[in-house]
Amino acid sequence: MTGIVITVVIVGGLALLLKWRRPAWYWLAFGALIASVRVLVTYGSVMDACNLTVSASRFRIMVxxxxxxxxxxxxxxRIRRLRITRTGLVLRIRMRPGQDAFEYAAASDRLRHSFGMRQVTAREVRSGTVELAMTGYDILKRVQMPAKVDDGLLKVAVAMADDGSVAFRDYRRTPHALTLGATQSGKSVYQRRLVTALAPQPVALVGIDCKQGVELAPLARRLSALATTPEEALGLLEALVERMEGIYQVIRREQRISADIPDAExxxxxxxxxxxxxxVPVVLTIDEVAELALVATRAEEKRRNRIVTALVRLAQLGRAAGIYLDIYGQRFGSELGxxxxxxxxxxSGRTAHRVNDESSAKMAFGDINPDAVFAAIQIATGQPGTAITADATGSWSRIRTPHTTLRQAVNACNRHAHLTPHLPELADFRPALDLAPGKAAPAIESVTEAA
Incomplete structure (x- = not known):
């Protein structure tokens, strides 16, 4: 009897230690089984308490x-399936006639309390079927990215979402994105994570950092072009516009639309x-957009207008030419001109870290989803890297980027410096580097000479 008590005490102590130090291990070892039993046992009463049941059919009442x-x-x-994941449970439910997925989404907070889970998110899988993704522990407290993710060319895993899924930055699906955040909110870590993930890919990285290059200059070995002043930024942006126009000429020459050309070509x-x-596709990173828009003299105002015009043209037309924008700033409102x-x-891609006021959150999500605005202003000061991300569909989620130091980003860029393409249109803005013999970047032909 004494041995059983000692064993129970040891196992209980181990469980508590894991829950405190390694919540993911605790979940897989103990929490998943306990939560599954709790959900199955209390399922009927929870559904009834959350008003997610329907009355009996008229025929049964009549009988x-x-x-x-x-x-x-x-x-x-009805429960269709209960699946255990590395972060929680996935409960697939067959809705009763007269129900819709919105009822489950509206009751997600009540379901979270009733089932004793950390987070519950509802989404419609298909007509009549809804899926509840339940998180068993605080995933965003200590972010650990999965060993294998479904990434690819211009699709990189950037953060973990609070529902246990991986948040991706897919440039081909969402070509241009805006990232806002106050000082020390984790905006720079988000930027480093993206650059680190893009460094091994066959893309050209271009940077504009008007803080004299303090953020992007250390990554220069992997940058095809870098501007550190507004004057250089104007020249770089107009050179990108020129490259974009040249690419459109290449596309136009290759179309050759006629009756005998297959649709796929x-x-x-x-x-x-x-x-x-x-x-080669180009990813343009602008570290602080306000530095490009603020003016003090009439001459600076003319330069600013040319910069904004070039940015608008790239945002409107750059996707087809393989030019993608990542714009960062603390505010991005009409006061910039x-x-x-x-x-x-x-x-179309919007991400907001901790902001100093509600109006900054509205700049990011006011035209997308009011709930995302409310969620953004609730991010606490002690949670750097936590952000709200949304897109043009109106859907949003809470994410947190794994901590990426500047040294890690520099090491990744130096390790893949040989992949840096040389773009003739941007040759004047190529960072001056002392490359080791045999490590020179490969030359890429000008788009105006292609085809």
Whole structure:
């Protein structure tokens, strides 16, 4: 008997230690089984308490009245499948007639309390079926990315979402994005994570950092071009516009639309071009957009107007030419001058870290989802890297980027420096580096000479 008690005490102590130090291990070892039993046992009563049941059919009620029996109970939605994941549970439910997925989404907070889970998110899988993704522990407290993710060219895993899924930055799906955040909110870590993930890919990285390059200059070995002043930024942006126009000429020459050309070979962007003549895609990172828009003299105002015009053109037309924008800033409102709201409308991907006021959150999500605005202003000061991300569909989620130091980003860029393409249009803005012999970047032909 004493041995059993000692064993129980040891196992209980181990469980508590794991729950404190390694919540993911605790979940897989103990929490998943306990939570599964709790959900299955309390499922019917929880559904009834959350008003997610429907009354019995008229036929059953009529039969009960005929034979003077007790009224049949309300019908509970059927469980189709309960699956354990590394972060929680996934409960697939067959809805009853008259229900919709919105009812489950509205009751997600009540379900979280009733089931004793950390987070519950509802989404409609198909007509009549809803899926509850339940998180067993605080995933965002200590972010650990999965060993294997479904990434690819221009699709990188950037953070973990609070529902246990991986948040991706997919440039081909969402070409341009805006990232806002106050000082020390984790905005720079988010930026480093993206650059680190893009460094091994066959893409050209271009940077504009008007803080004299303190953020992007250390990554220069992997950058095809870098501007550190507003004057250099103007020249770089206009050179990108020139490159974009040249790529459109290449696409136009390769279309050759006629009756005998298969539909699959007709293209309006670079991804339909033959690989041998396809221009290398470009990812432009602008570290602090306000430095490009603030002016003090009339001459600076003329320069600013040209910069904003070039940015708007790239945002409107750059996707088909393989030019993608990542714009960062603390604020991005109309106070930055004419054309800013037009530019913001083209940035369909939105991410907001901790902001200092509600108006900054509205700049990111006011035209997408009011709930995302409320969630953004609730991010605490002691949670750097936590952010709200949303897109043009209106859906949003809470994410947190794994901590990426500047040294880690520099090491990744130096390790893949040999992949840095040379773009003739941007040759004047290539960072001056002392490359080791035999490590020179490969030359890429000008788009105007391609095809």
């Amino acid at each position: 009960a009245r005929w034979f003077k029996k007790a009224m049949p109970p309300s019908r509970v939605p 007709i293209t309006a962007d670079i991804w339909g071009l033959p690989e041998k003549i396809r221009p 004419d054309g800013i709201t037009m530019l913001r409308a083209q940035l």
